[in-house]
Amino acid sequence: MNNHLKLLRAERNWSQQDLAARLAVSRQSVNAIETGRYDPSLPLAFRIADLFGLTIEEIFINPSESEQ
Numbered sequence: 001m002n003n004h005l006k007l008l009r010a011e012r013n014w015s016q017q018d019l020a021a022r023l024a025v026s027r028q029s030v031n032a033i034e035t036g037r038y039d040p041s042l043p044l045a046f047r048i049a050d051l052f053g054l055t056i057e058e059i060f061i062n063p064s065e066s067e068q
Helices: 005-011 016-023 027-034 042-052
Strands: none
Touching (some): 005 016
16 A cells, blocks of 8 residues: 655654654564555554544555546
8 A cells, every 4th residue: 555654754854763663563564564565454554643643544545546
């Protein structure tokens, strides 16, 4: 699933490790989410959204909408 996580992280000058620590996940998980190789669980998606003060829909791109 495509997302804006890398951009949001970069805007805050956070490394993948910084973000991983804030989310209580591994750096590898952050990398996999950013590159679209892993879709986060719903609870993790909510934690990500809460951390950035955004909605899930503002961070993650609905695959059916990107195909239009």
